[in-house]
Amino acid sequence: MSTIVDTRTTASRIAGVCAVLLLAAAIVAPVFVGRGVIQDLFFILTMLTLAQFWNLLAGYGGLVSVGQHAFVGIGAYTLFGAGLLLGLDPVAALLLCGVVAVVIAVPTAFFAFRLQGAYFAIGTWVVAEVVRLSVAQWQALGGGSGTSLPPTARDFAGTAWVARVLDVRDAAARDIVTYWLALALAVATCAGVYALLRSKRGLALAAVRDNVAAAQAVGVDAQRMKWLVFLIAAFGTGIAGGLIYLQKGRISPDAAFSVTDWTAFVIFIVVIGGIGTIEGPIIGVLVFFALQSLLADYGSTYLIVLGALGVVIMLFAPRGLWGLFAARTGIHLFPVRRRLRRTVPRNTQPPGETHG
Amino acid sequence: MSILSLHNVSRSFGALKVTDDVSFDVPTGQALGIIGPNGAGKSTLFNLITGNLSVDRGTITFDGADVTRTSAMHRCLNGMGRSFQIPQPFGSLTVFENLIVAATHGRGLRERDVADDCADILERTELIDRANDPASSLSLLQRKRLELARAMATQPKLLLLDEIAGGLTEGECRALIQTIRQIHASGVTIIWIEHVLHALNAVVERLLVLDFGRVIGIGDPATIMASREVREIYLGIEV
Ligand SMILES: Nc1ncnc2c1ncn2[C@@H]1O[C@H](COP(=O)(O)OP(=O)(O)OP(=O)(O)O)[C@@H](O)[C@H]1O
Ligand SMILES: [Mg+2]
Numbered sequence: 001m002s003t004i005v006d007t008r009t010t011a012s013r014i015a016g017v018c019a020v021l022l023l024a025a026a027i028v029a030p031v032f033v034g035r036g037v038i039q040d041l042f043f044i045l046t047m048l049t050l051a052q053f054w055n056l057l058a059g060y061g062g063l064v065s066v067g068q069h070a071f072v073g074i075g076a077y078t079l080f081g082a083g084l085l086l087g088l089d090p091v092a093a094l095l096l097c098g099v100v101a102v103v104i105a106v107p108t109a110f111f112a113f114r115l116q117g118a119y120f121a122i123g124t125w126v127v128a129e130v131v132r133l134s135v136a137q138w139q140a141l142g143g144g145s146g147t148s149l150p151p152t153a154r155d156f157a158g159t160a161w162v163a164r165v166l167d168v169r170d171a172a173a174r175d176i177v178t179y180w181l182a183l184a185l186a187v188a189t190c191a192g193v194y195a196l197l198r199s200k201r202g203l204a205l206a207a208v209r210d211n212v213a214a215a216q217a218v219g220v221d222a223q224r225m226k227w228l229v230f231l232i233a234a235f236g237t238g239i240a241g242g243l244i245y246l247q248k249g250r251i252s253p254d255a256a257f258s259v260t261d262w263t264a265f266v267i268f269i270v271v272i273g274g275i276g277t278i279e280g281p282i283i284g285v286l287v288f289f290a291l292q293s294l295l296a297d298y299g300s301t302y303l304i305v306l307g308a309l310g311v312v313i314m315l316f317a318p319r320g321l322w323g324l325f326a327a328r329t330g331i332h333l334f335p336v337r338r339r340l341r342r343t344v345p346r347n348t349q350p351p352g353e354t355h356g
Numbered sequence: 357m358s359i360l361s362l363h364n365v366s367r368s369f370g371a372l373k374v375t376d377d378v379s380f381d382v383p384t385g386q387a388l389g390i391i392g393p394n395g396a397g398k399s400t401l402f403n404l405i406t407g408n409l410s411v412d413r414g415t416i417t418f419d420g421a422d423v424t425r426t427s428a429m430h431r432c433l434n435g436m437g438r439s440f441q442i443p444q445p446f447g448s449l450t451v452f453e454n455l456i457v458a459a460t461h462g463r464g465l466r467e468r469d470v471a472d473d474c475a476d477i478l479e480r481t482e483l484i485d486r487a488n489d490p491a492s493s494l495s496l497l498q499r500k501r502l503e504l505a506r507a508m509a510t511q512p513k514l515l516l517l518d519e520i521a522g523g524l525t526e527g528e529c530r531a532l533i534q535t536i537r538q539i540h541a542s543g544v545t546i547i548w549i550e551h552v553l554h555a556l557n558a559v560v561e562r563l564l565v566l567d568f569g570r571v572i573g574i575g576d577p578a579t580i581m582a583s584r585e586v587r588e589i590y591l592g593i594e595v
Binding site for chain 2: 219
């Protein structure tokens, strides 16, 4: 008798192969496509990263934060601070962005975890505002009006090499390096979140979401799961924030702590794509990018369309576009469900052993 | 040696005293039944023992340690397993995953080390055919079985069962009694709240009667059932 537990499906195997091919294509893309496309891809990848972390928080951890822009801004300012004040190479400083975000996330969690539901959401927003106002006082980094990365801090690791090998100008080389970093971050994020969900901690997250009292009664540390998810999300969001502003090269408190850009849009992406799935944010970010490209010239009309679409999806397809698709087809590209198969049923002795 | 001791435990909801100065010991390895009319405070007593509710007064000792202020999670890790009277499945997980989460977290083991045990438990509780279905798709009876199965998966020293025999057919009830006897025979201490008295009497060695939150009798089942106080409470209820 043996027990086999399997999570993979045919669809997930095909998806795995496609993902590897896609990744290979994405790595060599800078050789073939222009700077504009690279910048668009950078935007898509960083938004995907932010969306995947918000999805982890809200979709899996039940922590509906509307203050994640705090960690984008903290990451951005850490990067600039490390570059301008400490003279660190910005690429090396990216890790520091995540660490500082976690350091700020700890007291935030102590405060916000005391709040329930809508109060938790509002609490995280309040924290983000407080951090933004504090950073605006930081005169060394330009106070309320912000600052730029000086030319010296812009020649970060790899730029010179890329400029030489691909024969492009320095500005384009910087975009290519940040694009590769964004690619690595997005892939690591999707893979990391998927690995977490497939582990026993992923099961615990689902159990806590379904029924806290029952989860605790079987030994799940619900509080620890909340902390784990909140700190992981802060870490990743901080790194993404640092990377986004490394590429922009210019920072201000209003932009780096923008609730619209780094929280509202991110929530939109997750909601239209499908909350609580890994596929959802991927679909969502593509739809979001398409809408933005189509409607960017219409100013506020664009925001109204986004809002209206978000509401329609929430009403008629609460599990998002991917949820709709998965329910119809049964296809999961990132399956987490464990399937039990037993090769020999219990109490059935193999032939030949019965009269031993 | 007692695995569980309650000393003067009380709990009120507002003005309603639901657990009133309850004290008793459960020797290791015993099967104790708890009976009492609806609303007597039986489930509340379970919630106090497992830590889902906190006591107002009194102390609870489990396996040699004072657990009065210990969280439900830690009491599980220390060896308490329970079923809920109103089933509380993890609806988005499959039946098998419900057991996996209990076994991995309750016992602190890795998934691959518990998969066999979980599959065995599903067979013993006759849920193996539903192993890969979402728990939300189970019928009420199957959900009750899942409560038992999930508690078993944490491999408890003390198993607390809250009304799991109601609504079963004759054959199903016999199978359930068989399963609980097996668990008991393997050395697990059992406390079982049950209105189906013939099922309870087939398993327990000792009976506790609760009424209005107070212990009005504890001891040998036959003697308890014969006492006047219990007969009065149970007048009109099948014995
Ligand atoms: N959380 C609560 N808040 C207020 N009152 C409660 C709460 N839980 C239980 N009660 C009340 O406490 C009393 C005892 O409830 P409990 O569920 O412990 O009874 P029980 O003996 O398990 O009954 P049953 O046989 O119907 O399951 C009831 O009157 C119930 O209404
Ligand atoms: Mg009850």
